[in-house]
Amino acid sequence: MNGPTGLGTSAARLRPPGASAAAGGRTGALPVPPLHCPDVLRDDPALGAEVNDRLVDWAEEVGIHAGRLDSLRVTDFGRLMMLAHPGTDDPDLLLAIGRCTVAAWTADDYYCDDRGAGAVPELAAARMAIAATVLDPASFPAAYAPDLRRAIRSDPVLVALRSAREHLGRYATPTQVARACREQLSMFQAASAEAVWRCTGRTPSVWEYLVNRQMGSQAPILALVDAGECYRLPTRAYTDPQVRRAFLKAALASALVNDLYSMARENAGPDQDFNLPVVIAAEDGCTLAEALARSAAVHDELMRDFEASAASLSRLGPPELARFLAGVHAWLAGNRAWHAGSARYATTPAY
Numbered sequence: 001m002n003g004p005t006g007l008g009t010s011a012a013r014l015r016p017p018g019a020s021a022a023a024g025g026r027t028g029a030l031p032v033p034p035l036h037c038p039d040v041l042r043d044d045p046a047l048g049a050e051v052n053d054r055l056v057d058w059a060e061e062v063g064i065h066a067g068r069l070d071s072l073r074v075t076d077f078g079r080l081m082m083l084a085h086p087g088t089d090d091p092d093l094l095l096a097i098g099r100c101t102v103a104a105w106t107a108d109d110y111y112c113d114d115r116g117a118g119a120v121p122e123l124a125a126a127r128m129a130i131a132a133t134v135l136d137p138a139s140f141p142a143a144y145a146p147d148l149r150r151a152i153r154s155d156p157v158l159v160a161l162r163s164a165r166e167h168l169g170r171y172a173t174p175t176q177v178a179r180a181c182r183e184q185l186s187m188f189q190a191a192s193a194e195a196v197w198r199c200t201g202r203t204p205s206v207w208e209y210l211v212n213r214q215m216g217s218q219a220p221i222l223a224l225v226d227a228g229e230c231y232r233l234p235t236r237a238y239t240d241p242q243v244r245r246a247f248l249k250a251a252l253a254s255a256l257v258n259d260l261y262s263m264a265r266e267n268a269g270p271d272q273d274f275n276l277p278v279v280i281a282a283e284d285g286c287t288l289a290e291a292l293a294r295s296a297a298v299h300d301e302l303m304r305d306f307e308a309s310a311a312s313l314s315r316l317g318p319p320e321l322a323r324f325l326a327g328v329h330a331w332l333a334g335n336r337a338w339h340a341g342s343a344r345y346a347t348t349p350a351y
């Protein structure tokens, strides 16, 4: 039976039994259920390795993951790029999107999730607000502008975000860059909200969690599917409400794949990191194994809805829309395959 679902009604919910490392509840033994998700369209390990090496070099250059570059390397974001963007063989282009991906993931780790990397959940919202000014540059009074410039220069996460955004501008149109930045601002907002749950020890309702996860999905990278193949989806099509609905379903499905594969890692950490199975287990009072199955069903519903919408929208829209939606579908396949293989999400977390 579902519990109360209004905003704020779950303030007293705690981690479900078995979800906490402290309670001895490492959940690594629970396998991810089979998911409704297509197979990847290409697997070119050499291309993935080249992109990954160059991503790690860039991370070292901008100063992120200092002392932890090996963990970044085995996470293998280069492989994610290669699997998720099968429409291009160009390592430079994959590197440009890869830098944005690594910068976004790093901001989330360094500001919100990973205390070992300096995350302080109480400061997450304030730090994310500063990060937002890198994506949508602040226009400041002269007396204070040097302070902001100094702050950006001295924080490797901000340097990475700025570098990634500037580099993307060489491969994507201003409209595509603006689109990705807008999606990323939503992601920052969602990460800030999640940090509040962590600080207050409050587990959100399932619907509330889903609202936040849709905003905190991989949408900033999905929005670059056309840039990754050097064509441009017209703005009219990207912003069409029906296309938006389909796109957001795909984005949420991709984030839920992360939740399912990341649960062992997240539940083993010192803080409760939120993911759909944990939130469902808390709300429904079920085991994590059952919550995993229910989460997979939510994922599958989103995927099927996306596929049905994509099929009809592709018949109605301009040719670029059919190509874009097919690209999103391929991206989802790459995202799942990467999560299944990355050392970051290994059943016994690799780091």
Ligand SMILES: CC(C)=CCC/C(C)=C(\C)COP(=O)(O)OP(=O)(O)O
Pocket (backbone or CB within 6 Å): 100, 101, 102, 104, 105, 108, 113, 187, 216, 217, 218, 219, 220, 221, 255, 258, 259, 262, 266, 344
């Ligand atoms: C590529 C991109 C814009 C990612 C931003 C969203 C994001 C950081 C995730 C979807 C990952 O979420 P989460 O913090 O749960 O990731 P981990 O499980 O810690 O890898």
